[in-house]
Amino acid sequence: MIAALLAASETGNFINDLFDSFWLVLALKVAMVLGLALTAPLAVGYMEHKVLAHMQHRLGPMYAGRFHGWAQLIADGVKFIQKEDVIPKAADPWVFTLAPAVALVPYIALFLVIPFDNTIFAENLDVGIFYTLAITAISVIGVLMAGWASANKFSLIGALRAAAQLIAYELPMILAAVAVVMQAGTLSMVGITEAQHPHWYVLTQPVAFGVFLIASLAELTRPPFDMPVADSEIIFGAYTEYTGLKFAFFLLSEYAGIVAFSAIAAVLFLGGYLGPPFIGGLLPGPIWMSAKVGALAFFIVWLRATYPRLREDQLQRFSWVVLIPLMLLNIMVTATLKVLVK
Amino acid sequence: MASSRSPLSPPDIGERIRAQFGSDVKSADEVFGHAVAQVTPGRYREIATFLRDEPDLDFNFFDFLTAVDFRPKGSGFEVVTQVYSTRHNHSARLKVECDAEDPRCPTLQDVWPGANWCEREAWELFGIVFEGHPHLVKLVLPEQFEGFPLRKDFPLMTREVKPWPGEAEGVEE
């Protein structure tokens, strides 16, 4: 059944159905991905301001755009465009300038494979989840480039801490995804979603869901894992010397990462664009998908308001000593059950 | 294991120091609950070491060191040191007089390391030279500052330019 569904969705991309010209289809897909990847982070950023504010019993931005400050992030963008671009004298100019791009582009490219319905996606790669996890690892290089090229000892320390953290938390994330892939039997994102038709994988693999969320928080250096970029720790870690638009790109990559990882977690564990078992047909797929991504993004922002941060050694210990053995155990149990139940 | 707390009353502390050092202690009073002893500069360091090492006194915490400029009304400078015992919960204050023209005072920074910075500060603000201090350089003032600002005869440039408004009301000096 999975194979039949896959065969249908490979050519079932709705843009492919609309037009025949390859170049027009390509342009539309690029526009779709860019549009989503550059506006969803703004919405999440605004939500973060407001959610943090209301959780802290205050109001958050109110004046930018007159109505409850909805245009706050647009004002930030307009301001960052006008900022002077400072490159330290001892910095490596090319590496310094390219680092924000290397940090941001993987999260944009990730939106290629995220399905919003069984025909609404940009590309349904056969190796969807593999491509996703591999692409997110490239942003680690962006952080290292930023820290190295800044010609600042503290940036370098921050970058090395960030790289160590990101590498440490890649593994639990990948292992959690592996368990899901084993249960679904396919690497394609649409295929994994379709395989969750009667029951979402959060019911069969709750531990993997939790670990995937924790690991993606650490991948994004979001609180409580934000020690490499925390104010009171190391100024801003690898990004200390960045001003203006380059700095805005790093911020954008953080929020784009939140959206991207929420989307991946929704696809892997929460059934993607499928609704709950009996009422799923009431609303179209994109609504369910957006709701799930929004809920997970809200949860990620909620954690920022709630928890203090982990120290470097606590962070590493948590990953290597707790999460990885747990995920390996999870894989063994999944494999065993898959063989037995078959 | 900490020994039991037994704070001595200020007169008792004064008695102990007098008993040990006799006429080198010029006076020993009680001021607002603290024992205050005026001592001669000759045995100042010995008295300080005695305060630190004597088990019943056991002043292990260096509170502060500062100075007072008594010229022209009195004679010279006075260095004031306050120490405290964390085990017995009692304090003592030592006062030693310094010369008006060339103020010098023995250092206490090898008895209590906490005195190191306090003596540097007293030196740069009053000009009192602490003999035996290893590193008597500026601490809180900017490097290019000239003069000893807390001395009574230091001219405040701002007051030269604009006299203090209180003078118009007949307040002295």
Next chain:
Amino acid sequence: MGLMDRVAMPQPVKFILNWGRKYSLWVMNFGLACCAIELIATSTSVHDFIRLGVIPFAHGPRQADLLVVAGTLTDKMAPALKRVYDQIPDPKYVISFGSCSNCGGPYWDSYSVTKGVDQIVPVDVYVPGCPPRPEALLHGIIKLQEKIGKEDIREKWSGKLTQPAVTT
């Protein structure tokens, strides 16, 4: 800065650019003394200057636009203030908060106090008080936003010191 400081912008573009700078002031916390407590109090829940778009607190001078000097500036600290101010990328604004940074304040006759931070950095808005209430800082920020709204970016980028505006 490319075209922006050489050509007079048409009014709508100028409006948008000023609007962006106005509502997105990332503040670098240069709290030195007691006024710093009032500055921090303004950033917390009850008064909350994040409503006005002033996002606290920029991680470092490179990510900030607004420098709020709050507290007594001593002669020893003055070079550090100048260095931090220089590290902030243009366009930047300075609010002098409290009477010690306006004019030396109650310590005007001291041997070690710089009498007014405008001897070191160009100030846009002075907020008087000792210490000023958080509402006074909010008033000062609103005055600064009004000033930014009427600004001509070419004049700002030409390197001239800005004329200070006194709050009433």
